[in-house]
Amino acid sequence: MNVPPELLVIDVLDEDAGLADVEDSRGRTYQLPAEWLPGATDGAGYRVTLEGGHVTFTPDADAARQLRERSKQTLLDFSDEHDDSPAGGRA
Numbered sequence: 001m002n003v004p005p006e007l008l009v010i011d012v013l014d015e016d017a018g019l020a021d022v023e024d025s026r027g028r029t030y031q032l033p034a035e036w037l038p039g040a041t042d043g044a045g046y047r048v049t050l051e052g053g054h055v056t057f058t059p060d061a062d063a064a065r066q067l068r069e070r071s072k073q074t075l076l077d078f079s080d081e082h083d084d085s086p087a088g089g090r091a
Contacts, residue, residue, distance in 0.1 A: 006048040007063040013042050024048070025067060 007025040013034060014021070020034045034040040037057050045063025049056045 008046045008048050009064045009067050010044045
């Protein structure tokens with residue numbers, strides 16, 4: 001079974017601990033061993049594919065931009081409904 005690729009971007013790379021704090025295209029944040037990510041640096045992006053029980057991290061120079069655009073669209077789609085009355089709808 002093939003799953004569509006996810007995007008992953010390194011937020012912070014801790015070289016001393018050998019860990020990368022990452023965010024994925026679903027907005028989840030977690031840590032991965034930096035050695036799993038080819039050319040790991042702060043802000044580096046990857047396309048993550050799952051195939052046949054294997055995970056592959058492929059460098060993707062456009063991943064960070066795509067995640068920023070997705071985040072912007074999420075903010076634009078957000079609707080904060082409120083009451084415009086002076087008392088804020090409270091009695």
